[in-house]
Amino acid sequence: MTVILPAPRGSLGTGTGLLWLRDMLRIRRFEETCAQLYSETKIRGFLHLYIGEEAVAVGTMEALTPDDSVVATYREHGQALLRGIPMKVILAEFYGRAEGCCRGRGGSMHLFDRTRRFFGGNGIVAAGLPVAVGLALAERMQSGGPGRFGDPGHVGDNVVACYFGDGAVAEGEFHESVNLAALWRLPVVFFCENNQYAMGTALARSHSQTNLAIKAASYEVPAWQVDGMDVEAVASAAARAVEAVRNGAGPHFLELLTYRFRAHSMYDPDRYRDKGEIERWRARDPISILADRLREAGALDDAGMRGIEDDVAAEIAAAVAFAEAGQPESVADLTRFVTSEGGQP
Amino acid sequence: MAEFRMPSLGADMTSGTVVEWLVKPGDEVRRGQIVAVVDTDKAAIEVEAYEEGVVTDLVVPVGATVAVGAVLARLAPLGAEVMAPPAAELALPAEPAPPAEPALAHSDGAPAVSSPLVRRLAHQLHVDLDTVPGTGPDGAIQRADVTAASGGLALGRPRVRSSPLARRRARELGVLLDSVTGTGPRGAVRVADVERASPRAPQAPTPIADPAKPQQHAATARAEATARRQAAVGELMARSKRDIPHFYLGADVDLAVASAWLHSRNRDRPPAQRVLPAALFLRAVTVAAAEVGHLNGHWVEGRFQPIDGVHLGVAVSLRDGSLVAPGIRDAQRLDLDEMMEALRDLVVRARSGRLTREQMSDPSITVTNLGDLGVDTVLPVIYPPQVAMVGFGRVADRPWAVDGMLAVRPVVSISLAADHRASDGHRAARFLQAVARRLQCPAELDPRSAP
Numbered sequence A: 001m002t003v004i005l006p007a008p009r010g011s012l013g014t015g016t017g018l019l020w021l022r023d024m025l026r027i028r029r030f031e032e033t034c035a036q037l038y039s040e041t042k043i044r045g046f047l048h049l050y051i052g053e054e055a056v057a058v059g060t061m062e063a064l065t066p067d068d069s070v071v072a073t074y075r076e077h078g079q080a081l082l083r084g085i086p087m088k089v090i091l092a093e094f095y096g097r098a099e100g101c102c103r104g105r106g107g108s109m110h111l112f113d114r115t116r117r118f119f120g121g122n123g124i125v126a127a128g129l130p131v132a133v134g135l136a137l138a139e140r141m142q143s144g145g146p147g148r149f150g151d152p153g154h155v156g157d158n159v160v161a162c163y164f165g166d167g168a169v170a171e172g173e174f175h176e177s178v179n180l181a182a183l184w185r186l187p188v189v190f191f192c193e194n195n196q197y198a199m200g201t202a203l204a205r206s207h208s209q210t211n212l213a214i215k216a217a218s219y220e221v222p223a224w225q226v227d228g229m230d231v232e233a234v235a236s237a238a239a240r241a242v243e244a245v246r247n248g249a250g251p252h253f254l255e256l257l258t259y260r261f262r263a264h265s266m267y268d269p270d271r272y273r274d275k276g277e278i279e280r281w282r283a284r285d286p287i288s289i290l291a292d293r294l295r296e297a298g299a300l301d302d303a304g305m306r307g308i309e310d311d312v313a314a315e316i317a318a319a320v321a322f323a324e325a326g327q328p329e330s331v332a333d334l335t336r337f338v339t340s341e342g343g344q345p
Numbered sequence B: 001m002a003e004f005r006m007p008s009l010g011a012d013m014t015s016g017t018v019v020e021w022l023v024k025p026g027d028e029v030r031r032g033q034i035v036a037v038v039d040t041d042k043a044a045i046e047v048e049a050y051e052e053g054v055v056t057d058l059v060v061p062v063g064a065t066v067a068v069g070a071v072l073a074r075l076a077p078l079g080a081e082v083m084a085p086p087a088a089e090l091a092l093p094a095e096p097a098p099p100a101e102p103a104l105a106h107s108d109g110a111p112a113v114s115s116p117l118v119r120r121l122a123h124q125l126h127v128d129l130d131t132v133p134g135t136g137p138d139g140a141i142q143r144a145d146v147t148a149a150s151g152g153l154a155l156g157r158p159r160v161r162s163s164p165l166a167r168r169r170a171r172e173l174g175v176l177l178d179s180v181t182g183t184g185p186r187g188a189v190r191v192a193d194v195e196r197a198s199p200r201a202p203q204a205p206t207p208i209a210d211p212a213k214p215q216q217h218a219a220t221a222r223a224e225a226t227a228r229r230q231a232a233v234g235e236l237m238a239r240s241k242r243d244i245p246h247f248y249l250g251a252d253v254d255l256a257v258a259s260a261w262l263h264s265r266n267r268d269r270p271p272a273q274r275v276l277p278a279a280l281f282l283r284a285v286t287v288a289a290a291e292v293g294h295l296n297g298h299w300v301e302g303r304f305q306p307i308d309g310v311h312l313g314v315a316v317s318l319r320d321g322s323l324v325a326p327g328i329r330d331a332q333r334l335d336l337d338e339m340m341e342a343l344r345d346l347v348v349r350a351r352s353g354r355l356t357r358e359q360m361s362d363p364s365i366t367v368t369n370l371g372d373l374g375v376d377t378v379l380p381v382i383y384p385p386q387v388a389m390v391g392f393g394r395v396a397d398r399p400w401a402v403d404g405m406l407a408v409r410p411v412v413s414i415s416l417a418a419d420h421r422a423s424d425g426h427r428a429a430r431f432l433q434a435v436a437r438r439l440q441c442p443a444e445l446d447p448r449s450a451p
């Protein structure tokens, strides 16, 4: 019943492959460091790690341009990094420093950068969906006129990429948003990061139909499942979907089948998952899958791998130094941005 | 040399208890490897090493609670030769267990906070919410409080709050959860409590080579004591069944009047002075036993010896699951409030092993109440040398014919086992009738409330 597109073998330009590998490693190693910093009390608040799901962000964001918009969840460190927010600025945000992308006010769940059209993480499950549909409506209104029933869709719209978890698909907001986007043929691509669990709730415990693509398809949205552990498969599916949306075909939906290797958040004993299940998914680590393929293709050797790891380690070390040196916002600024100052801070 | 420290897993975590070491000195540890299990106020969590190396020593033993940031273990660089330290080094003294938090009672006069769900449950179980001490935030009454209070709080088996891991650990170590003093929120039993209650480390030095292996003598000793008690009771019951020609009578009794009366009586009183239905049952049995002869006394040397006062035995379940039936001496002298007080005292003392000599002397008739365990009807076995035992089942809403109409009434099933050598069906029926009648006139069981 699960339809997983085979990875289009041979399509992998090794140059692109190495970039993907580097991006996935940046996310992985950065978050590993964050976990450590969290346990050392340097980072406070919530911290949800993306480890295991990196291929989803890396493969899908490959299809986006800087003019497209991105809306993500509280598990958004990967998307934020890929969108170009510097690692040091993200880490400073986690540290609660004024140098952070939201002056240290947002923390891990609320990364935001309007200049990069990164419209946030969001602590509320499914709350990003209406935001994304609204952004898409704005695109439509600015480029060609109001979206309305029977609108044929416009060629050349910028695309809004909306990320959300399997848990969000069980929320009413998902259904209203997808319905509206489909009705008005808005330029949204829905990327469902199905990591099989919403906190401790396994998919089958909360969804009568566990094939989430079928749910989306009921709104007349082209939808299919993709192997979210294979960055090539993700990239090719995302490219197809985003192109279609760009060409006015209306919203598309990808269900990216993936898995988080770590607990839901730092303070989660993770007793609801079988160790064997975690091991089976770890055997499909997106980083090893890609690295093995690149080695097979002769594009990667130990030295090459070490080079990437060293670069990433240096970037992380610099980010930690930057965040450590950062300052908390001054108390005098406490009430700033409670109301709009009419522009970007 | 690297150090592995107690991690902070949330802003509200200030300390943690090491409940398990998954590595030992000499083991190589990789980055990200799970090396220990730590119990926090919220849960037991597996914690990982952030550096690689070889474990040189485990600084904190299993069972010890330390602050976030405290060094738990030291690591030498990979490839280093590591000697296992002598086991004794590891035996830190155990932290004394802080006293268990007392259950909160909602403050006098203030209305107890309860959710609709709790109210419905209370209604179903015939629990008067005014009599229930709440253990939730601000003294709010929670479902567990209601369940605990149903069918006579004092007689039921107490519910022990515990974490799932603590329960698992208790099973592994053969520790009875009921016997453990909990130090977690609201007295919840945590893994550390279970381990403290078991004889294994940190009280006794544990050989580091196998930190997870339990030593079991205290648990074994406790199990043996339980087994001995069980054997003694078994012996007594076998004798009872062999020697006593039991016969049984039962009656279903409408408690609508009694419940309403109790509710209004409790309404204006502070929680400590409120009376549970169980006390009313005991009063009714006492009065009936004094009134009807041939049931209150002992069968000795081939004949029935009536006893003047009513020494009311009450079956109490202990934390290890066994039963004792200590007595309330001269129960006929107690009014309803005193009966309630005596019942509370009896249960508390029985469970803490501090029964007075008087409470341990032979009762003249015994009551057992299994209603809160969902039992409808109890068919008791008489404790020799007594000649009767009264059982109360659960108070449940039942269809009930009243004046030719069908009504729903709270009904309790009362049963009597009697010794045919000492009494007969006629007397026993009179006794049961007397109990039922008394329960229809609750005010009479409470001389002080008489106008």
Ligand SMILES: Cc1ncc(C[n+]2csc(CCOP(=O)(O)OP(=O)(O)O)c2C)c(N)n1
Residues within 6 Å of the ligand: A073, A075, A123, A124, A125, A126, A164, A165, A166, A167, A168, A169, A193, A195, A197, A198, A199, A264
């Ligand atoms: C509206 C709402 N309900 C509940 C929560 C609590 N909550 C936080 S994360 C989460 C699970 C969401 O799972 P999913 O959408 O699958 O995302 P994942 O964490 O697996 O990436 C829940 C229920 C919330 N943040 N918002």
Ligand SMILES: [Mg+2]
Residues within 6 Å of the ligand: A165, A166, A167, A193, A194, A195, A196, A197, A198, A199
């Ligand atoms: Mg999920």
